[in-house]
Amino acid sequence: MQRAYLHGLGIAAPGLEDWGAARAVLSGETDYTSEPLTPFRTKLLPRNEARRAGAAVHLAFRVAEQACAERDASTFAAVFSSSAGDIDIADQLCMAVNAPERAISPTRFHNSVHNAPAGYWSIATGAREPATSLSAGPGGFMVALCEAWGLLAECGTPVLLVCYDMDGSGMLAEARRDIGATFAMAWLLDTHADGAIAVLDRPQPTSAGPTPVSIPALEHLRRLNASARSLPLLAALAARQAAAPVIASEQGHWRVPLTPL
Amino acid sequence: MKPLAIHAYTATTALGAGREALWRALREQRSGLEPCDFEDADLATWIGRVPGCEDVALPAPLADWMCRNNQLAELTLQQDGFLDAVEQALTRHAPERIGLFLGTSTSGIRSTERAYREVVDGRLPDWFSFEHTHDYFALCGYVQRRLGLAGPALTISTACSSSAKVFASAARSIAAGFCDVAVVGGVDSLCLTTLYGFASLQLTSPEPCRPWDAQRSGISIGEAGGFALVGPIDEGDSGTRVIGIGESGDAYHMAAPEPDGRGAALAMRRALASAGVAADAVDYINLHGTATPANDQAEDRAVVDVFGASTPASSTKGWTGHTLGAAGIVEAVVACLALEHDYRPATLNTREVGRELSCRVLTAPEPGGVKRVLSNNFGFGGSNCSLLLAGGAA
Numbered sequence: 285m286q287r288a289y290l291h292g293l294g295i296a297a298p299g300l301e302d303w304g305a306a307r308a309v310l311s312g313e314t315d316y317t318s319e320p321l322t323p324f325r326t327k328l329l330p331r332n333e334a335r336r337a338g339a340a341v342h343l344a345f346r347v348a349e350q351a352c353a354e355r356d357a358s359t360f361a362a363v364f365s366s367s368a369g370d371i372d373i374a375d376q377l378c379m380a381v382n383a384p385e386r387a388i389s390p391t392r393f394h395n396s397v398h399n400a401p402a403g404y405w406s407i408a409t410g411a412r413e414p415a416t417s418l419s420a421g422p423g424g425f426m427v428a429l430c431e432a433w434g435l436l437a438e439c440g441t442p443v444l445l446v447c448y449d450m451d452g453s454g455m456l457a458e459a460r461r462d463i464g465a466t467f468a469m470a471w472l473l474d475t476h477a478d479g480a481i482a483v484l485d486r487p488q489p490t491s492a493g494p495t496p497v498s499i500p501a502l503e504h505l506r507r508l509n510a511s512a513r514s515l516p517l518l519a520a521l522a523a524r525q526a527a528a529p530v531i532a533s534e535q536g537h538w539r540v541p542l543t544p545l
Numbered sequence: 546m547k548p549l550a551i552h553a554y555t556a557t558t559a560l561g562a563g564r565e566a567l568w569r570a571l572r573e574q575r576s577g578l579e580p581c582d583f584e585d586a587d588l589a590t591w592i593g594r595v596p597g598c599e600d601v602a603l604p605a606p607l608a609d610w611m612c613r614n615n616q617l618a619e620l621t622l623q624q625d626g627f628l629d630a631v632e633q634a635l636t637r638h639a640p641e642r643i644g645l646f647l648g649t650s651t652s653g654i655r656s657t658e659r660a661y662r663e664v665v666d667g668r669l670p671d672w673f674s675f676e677h678t679h680d681y682f683a684l685c686g687y688v689q690r691r692l693g694l695a696g697p698a699l700t701i702s703t704a705c706s707s708s709a710k711v712f713a714s715a716a717r718s719i720a721a722g723f724c725d726v727a728v729v730g731g732v733d734s735l736c737l738t739t740l741y742g743f744a745s746l747q748l749t750s751p752e753p754c755r756p757w758d759a760q761r762s763g764i765s766i767g768e769a770g771g772f773a774l775v776g777p778i779d780e781g782d783s784g785t786r787v788i789g790i791g792e793s794g795d796a797y798h799m800a801a802p803e804p805d806g807r808g809a810a811l812a813m814r815r816a817l818a819s820a821g822v823a824a825d826a827v828d829y830i831n832l833h834g835t836a837t838p839a840n841d842q843a844e845d846r847a848v849v850d851v852f853g854a855s856t857p858a859s860s861t862k863g864w865t866g867h868t869l870g871a872a873g874i875v876e877a878v879v880a881c882l883a884l885e886h887d888y889r890p891a892t893l894n895t896r897e898v899g900r901e902l903s904c905r906v907l908t909a910p911e912p913g914g915v916k917r918v919l920s921n922n923f924g925f926g927g928s929n930c931s932l933l934l935a936g937g938a939a
Contacts, residue, residue: 285721358796368680369702374654378661381737386587393742394800394925397650398681398702403926406794412811414792415928416714419681420699427699434717438546455667456657460675486722489641535698536641 285437289480290542292472294350295518296321296343297505298465302350309499310515310522316499321466328408336391337404340370343448343468344401345408351444351470357409360472361435362402362444364417365428367510368460369398375454401446413441422461423533424449424510425469429540430487432473442474447511464508469518477545482521485541487531494537495529517542546819548935549716549775549787552726553630555621556771556878558865559593563624567864567875568882571890572910576864578753578765583735590749593767593866594735595620603687610687612653612678613734618688621732621770630774631692634726640695644724646715647685647700648707648731650870653678655736684732696724702870704924705833707731708771709873709932713790715775726776733870734768746800748837754867756834756860756892757841757906759899764835767866771874783937785881788917789820795927802840802923806847809833809921812929813851816919820933824852827933829889831876831920832906834860835867844921845902852904859907863893873922877932880918884936888912 293303298318300306308314326334326345334342344364352360368374373396380388397403399417406415414435420427425447432445448468451457477483495516497503505512516529520542528541555563559577560570570577578591601616622628634643656678663670677683681700689698697718701707708731715727743749743766750763778786793815795808802809817824830852833844848858861879868875883889889911898906920932 367682368675374657374679377738377742378654378657381658381741382661386737386741388738388741388745390742390745390800393738393745396738396742397704397925399704399924399926399928400799402703402794403799403928406796406927407798410796412794412796412808414713415703415794416701416710417703417926417928418699418701418714421676421680421682421686423698427697430697430718430721430723431699431714434714434721434723437721438717455661455664455669456675456679459660459669459673460680535696 286486288433288436288473288484289477290471290482290484291474291480292351292353294347294470296346297467306518307522310519316501318501329404333407338370338373338395338400340448340450341401341404343450344446347468347470348405348444348446351472358411359413360411360442360444361413361439362405362415363428363432363435364402365424365447367419367421367424367449370450371452371457372454375456414439421534422510423535425513426531426533426538427535436473436475440475442472444470444472446470447514449509449511462508464505467505467509467512469511469514480545482542482544487538487540489536490530490539492530492537494532546716546790547720548778550778550782551785551881552774552776553627554773554878554881555625555627556769556875557595557621557624558769558875559595559767560864561596562620564878564882570864574893576753576893578866583740584737586737586740588740588744589751591753591765592735593765595768607687607690609674610677612656614653614684614732615687617734617768617770618684618732621772622691627772631728634774635693638725640693642696642725643694644696644715644718644727645685645689645694645698646711646727646729647688648711648870648873649681649684649700649702649733650704650707651733651736651739652681652683654738655734658737692728703928704926705869705872706922706924706928706930707870707873709922709930710792712787712932713792716790719777728772728774730772731871731874732770733868740766750836753894754836754862755894756836756862757898757902758895759897761836761838761841763837765866767868769865769868769871769875771871771878785884785934785936787932788935789816789933791815791819791931793929797927800925802843804843806843808927808929809844809847809923810850812931813847813919816931816933827856827917827919828915829883829918830856830858831880831918832858832860833921833923834862836862842901845904848904854903855905857889857907857911858904859890859892861890873930876920876922880920880934883915883918884934887915889915
């Protein structure tokens with residue numbers, strides 16, 4: 285497969301509340317301010333499930349719902365990528381097993397699996413298509429894009445790509461590498477061009493250095509947050525300009541040609 | 546799908562290091578399970594613990610990656626000539642062209658559990674490094690450096706289907722041209738989070754697990770590691786290969802299987818379809834067979850729905866315990882052994898098969914005529930993956 289078509293996208297980060305806000309900032313129409321994200325709770329899950337789902341699930345849904353925009357997602361395959369998932373749940377579990385009574389909440393335990401967002405998404409949308417939940421450290425976005433590429437070539441059904449790297453407040457979040465701030469993005473990829481926002485050419489490994497973004501605060505985030513490494517591609521989309529930025533990954537850098545349609 | 550040749554493979558479980566230890570125990574009907582003695586866990590359950598795991602040293606330059614999960618990875622890599630096989634592959638392929646796809650459910654979380662005992666003034670001890678141990682990607686980070694690989698690398702963490710799904714990701718990456726060959730596998734090691742977590746869901750058994758038994762009462766948690774070197778079939782490859790892979794989602798519940806097993810049946814059907822073979826071409830099914838009442842019931846319905854009630858099937862969890870994120874690769878290795886030795890293992894600890902279960906579960910081993918083996922792995926979040934393997938003759 286030489287080309288994939290982008291049919292929907294979503295974003296959530298401080299100061300980038302949704303694609304409308306992000307497009308204005310990334311195209312230079314408005315200045316970037318790091319306004320905290322407004323609270324979000326998915327309406328796709330039954331109330332009970334929504335209450336039990338952890339913060340990572342709601343974050344992943346937030347961008348996935350934007351990318352799918354009312355489409356029937358039940359036939360979509362999916363890739364969910366996050367370096368550490370919901371790190372505060374791991375913090376709470378490690379605290380609990382060291383407490384005298386060792387009382388672990390069953391809900392917290394099943395929410396601790398890395399594929400909790402994929403599982404809840406399948407429940408919410410009725411999707412029974414393949415879904416990969418992966419972690420690739422700081423290279424998460426690029427590796428996940430390659431996995432989505434392979435899945436699209438294999439299945440031929442639309443593939444939802446969701447990358448989310450979430451801030452935390454527990455001891456464990458403090459002890460890990462700085463990820464800057466929460467950043468999540470989603471793309472809906474398909475094999476056909478009708479109605480597409482942009483076309484992507486097959487990613488190619490390159491020895492060139494990563495492409496920066498021009499806004500200093502977002503460039504800082506791009507360097508720290510695995511999901512924010514998608515920003516050069518999002519900036520090209522916002523500017524409606526063809527570009528072939530180099531996306532950083534620990535497994536080598538990749539050039540990703542993108543042309544807005 | 547284009548079949549994947551398995552050029553080398555290995556597994557280390559409670560039965561010992563290397564696939565020969567696993568094979569001997571399968572033949573001798575000898576379980577690796579023992580009453581839980583992990584750390585100071587106070588749980589009435591049985592576990593499958595890898596002997597000597599905590600004594601394994603990592604190569605000095607990789608000392609930062611020290612944790613139980615990477616010790617188990619190291620011990621596993623040292624068996625069955627696997628390091629040599631990868632070195633051989635590196636003479637034919639650039640490091641950038643060898644992918645790495647590994648599964649785990651909890652990676653090195655045991656290090657974090659230990660660090661939380663040493664908290665001073667709300668801070669974790671200086672020796673603790675999240676990125677080298679607990680991070681899901683720490684497993685790949687260690688193995689990639691240990692093997693000298695530089696291709697696409699990712700950890701799949703989809704609970705108990707993790708290290709079955711790595712075969713699917715590797716196949717896709719090879720088909721898309723992102724790598725030429727791949728190391729796949731999985732490592733999951735014992736930790737208090739998993740032991741107490743499954744106990745909180747009342748899914749751990751007070752006795753060695755008894756898959757498909759009328760009296761089955763839950764899982765025995767195990768730890769294990771396994772690896773395989775896979776790639777396109779070359780001329781002259783006559784060994785075991787992966788001919789079909791099926792993935793699906795239950796779209797039902799986070800921690801319970803869909804009672805009718807529809808998602809599981811879909812994964813099995815997709816594995817058959819991707820291989821282009823009919824259900825009656827399968828000679829043995831290695832069941833997920835965790836031994837919880839609900840899991841075995843759902844899987845039984847799914848198997849009967851796809852295969853009818855005559856295809857021989859068994860669960861090998863009674864030997865190894867449920868090795869969670871490593872179960873996919875361990876049972877893929879069991880499938881390789883079944884093909885190589887033309888032998889279907891029995892289902893250990895199963896005395897009386899539950900009356901409500903109707904697939905043909907083996908309570909005694911059955912040799913002969915094993916050409917194609919299906920291996921099932923299902924996990925939390927309704928994540929299902931079935932692998933179809935064929936021997937050289939099929």
